[in-house]
Amino acid sequence: MLHFPVERIEIYPYGGCSKFQYDINVLLWKEWLVLIMGPLVQCLFVFLIWFFKIDVPLYFYHYHIFILIFNLLPIYPLDGGRFVHLLFAMIFSYYHSLQLIYYFSFFCYCSIFLWILIFHHNLLFFSIFLLLGIKLYKEICQADYYFQKFLMERYLYTYSFSKAKTIHTFQQMKRDYLHYFVKKDRIYTEKKVLSDYFLDQENVYFCQEN
Numbered sequence: 001m002l003h004f005p006v007e008r009i010e011i012y013p014y015g016g017c018s019k020f021q022y023d024i025n026v027l028l029w030k031e032w033l034v035l036i037m038g039p040l041v042q043c044l045f046v047f048l049i050w051f052f053k054i055d056v057p058l059y060f061y062h063y064h065i066f067i068l069i070f071n072l073l074p075i076y077p078l079d080g081g082r083f084v085h086l087l088f089a090m091i092f093s094y095y096h097s098l099q100l101i102y103y104f105s106f107f108c109y110c111s112i113f114l115w116i117l118i119f120h121h122n123l124l125f126f127s128i129f130l131l132l133g134i135k136l137y138k139e140i141c142q143a144d145y146y147f148q149k150f151l152m153e154r155y156l157y158t159y160s161f162s163k164a165k166t167i168h169t170f171q172q173m174k175r176d177y178l179h180y181f182v183k184k185d186r187i188y189t190e191k192k193v194l195s196d197y198f199l200d201q202e203n204v205y206f207c208q209e210n
Contacts, residue, residue, distance in 0.1 A: 002030050017077070024094070024150045025159055028086060028176050035082050042068055073112070075132065076105040077139055094150050095171040102140050109136055155194040170197075
């Protein structure tokens, strides 16, 4: 429906993770739709199994319930963490929504991991959360890359947003908004400021190379 090409599907012990090729600056409602489809389809699948009385072992239901609950944990990059990130993006700038979701995910991860260590001595849970922690750490390490990609997309492509906002710095830029920058009592378009920024970056790189 949204014409997002599937880049790859990664299989982990705690489920699968689909990677789609779409811009960070895609409209928020489209990303909401993609995220909702995962848990919705899983619930629909289990419901159809039950409705048509297909004979499956009881652990089949337990497994799917576990995967569904686990996937909805508010830890990035699980779907639950992505839901929280989108909520943050609706309220805060993209830069600050990134910072908030990483801090929030790290707090939730440490709390649950500590609970497993103290009250639930299960090697499988421990291994799954260890892998999730590694994935979260890799995402945190790419925070600067995501922010630069967010800016680069705004520089290279033209997006149609219905809302506009005046700001002073890149860190104040929000998703779903067109921005006007106020500098020294003058107003500049988003394209103009981003063009100056990336051209300066290219000039610095060129000077370093020579």
